[in-house]
Amino acid sequence: MDKQFLMQQLRHFFDQYQAGIDWERCKIEPKVHVLNKGECLLKQGELSDRMFFLGSGLVRYYSLSESGKEYTQTLTKAPRLVGSTQALTLARPALFSIEALTTSVALSFHWQLFYQQMSQDLAFTQAYVRFLESIFISKEQKEHAMVKHSATQRYLDFCRDFSELMETLPKQQIASYIGITPIALSRIRTQLKNDEQ
Amino acid sequence: MDKQFLMQQLRHFFDQYQAGIDWERCKIEPKVHVLNKGECLLKQGELSDRMFFLGSGLVRYYSLSESGKEYTQTLTKAPRLVGSTQALTLARPALFSIEALTTSVALSFHWQLFYQQMSQDLAFTQAYVRFLESIFISKEQKEHAMVKHSATQRYLDFCRDFSELMETLPKQQIASYIGITPIALSRIRTQLKNDEQ
DNA sequence: ATGCGTAATTAACCTAGGTTTATTCATTTG
DNA sequence: CAAATGAATAAACCTAGGTTAATTACGCAT
Known part of the structure; x- marks a missing residue:
């Protein structure tokens, strides 16, 4: 297997992630959300096409299993992007709720806007990469702690x-x-x- | 708290992820790695400044705890990017080894090259975003399974x-x-x- | 203050999975 | 071929944490 072939495979690999965003349906208006303690930005089981930016406050991501047991997967404070990557990218019902632990304020955008912004703004996209890397590392660390x-x-x-x-x-x-x-x-x-x- | 202020906070938030890459030290040459079953691309505890692209084969990410217990966090096959996000972005020793489970072939790049590529190529960066999203989702799914x-x-x-x-x-x-x-x-x-x- | 609902604790008991040790089986090495 | 090494299984026992149920403590509303 020569390097040339590997490079081409690499190109294909990157191509696979360029899947279709429907730019037409993109609506721009960011909304402001003010939450009291206990209120949710997102509810488990719901579809969501909004990415949130938590401007102030504190939230937790938690899910309930069929048997009613609760697991809090994330505990995080402003400023941070919050949302369900799974719900947004796969258009699936969210697997967790995002609940305010204190009075909190957030903005939200259509996920499509978010992607549109990426297609126009390299710095934005790079920053989002950094963000994704950081939350991925947090998740690895929690996995590590839970197992070991x-x-x-x-x-x-x-x-x-x-x-x-x-x-x-x-x-x-x-x-x-x-x-x-x-x-x-x-x-x-x-x-x-x-x-x- | 008004929307304008929130938007500005959002801008700051994105800015924080633009931390310094040393473009000067960037070396370009991708390397080819051919691995026999059992050999590693990356060893737990080592520093690594290379991102790998697994062109063929199958690898696992595993770590050993002090007490000698082994945990396999990821099992994945080509084609895929592989590497330790933590080791690369935080310049820390890797928390796991990446071992070939079958004869495997990979390319590797300097992490700096990877970032340089992102600063020049929007499509590349967007593809990497998609990739990060997908591995983040996998990690969430495994977390979910482990806990529930x-x-x-x-x-x-x-x-x-x-x-x-x-x-x-x-x-x-x-x-x-x-x-x-x-x-x-x-x-x-x-x-x-x-x-x- | 009284009463209610929820949070936190305690105790008794149970169970999934860890630990230790031994046995079998398969593969490699001399 | 025998000896040796490592993988898988098995049995006996142990322990961390779950489950059930009861008790106490803490708001909060009337």
Whole structure:
């Protein structure tokens, strides 16, 4: 297999990602969203064609399984783009809800506008690449923690990474972020209290 | 908070991702890598400034914890870009190795070349966005499965998603992909055999 | 203050999957 | 061929965390 052939394959590979955006249907107007604590930008199971920009506040991405169990996959604060990449790029129902944990303000755009902007503005596109890289890295890090660290370690990591949320965030949501039940978290907390004496 | 202000914040947000690439040090030559089964493109703990393009073959991303336990985070086949986004963008040691599961051929480029290419070629950059989106979605899907599905379900999912690997891939690696020990996988397999009668 | 609904904790019990050790089987190496 | 090494399985046992249920503690509304 020679280098020339590999280069051509590489070209095909890139081509495959150039799939069709319907520029015609593109509507431009960015909307402003003001959310009270507990309100959602996006609800699990819904279709969404909007990308959000969280200007102020704090949100979590969480999903409920059929059995009613809750998992918080992301906890993040402004400023940041938020949205369901899966819902946007695959036009599928979102797998999670995005809920405001404090009063929050966001802008939103049609996903098509977002793509149109990319087709016109290289710097914009490059910035979006950087953003995607950064959230991909975060996801890898969480995957790593979930697989390799004990629940106790994940709780300690949470305390380190989100110390400002320790008091305000309900224990249930902390438990759901580290992937255990509130009962298990309670056990871990009393365990740690005993140990530190 | 008015829309104008939010828009400006959005601009700042995008600006933050324009951090410095050292274009001077950029070397251009793509290299060809031919790997036998078991050889690695990238080793956990090493620095890497190369992005790979897997032209043919099959690789897995796996990491070893201090205690020697192995976790296979990704299993993927050509054609695809492969590399450690974390190692490349943060100039940190890679958290996993990338190992060929069959004889494989890849190209590699300096990461700087890759970024340089983006600064010149909008279509290239957009394609890379699409690629990043797709791997981000895969990662979300795996996260979802790891948190919400039992080991048995994850094994069944594996059988569905990688039926062509069922015979060739060592059971250990299947176990490591679904996040359990080979012993547990063996138990699950005999359990399934008994059930289906 | 009284009563209600939700959050957090505790205790008792259960289970999926980890750990240890041993056995079998298959492949490689001398 | 024998010996050796590694993969898969099996059995016995252990433990982290889930489940159920009861108890307490904390708002918040009337």
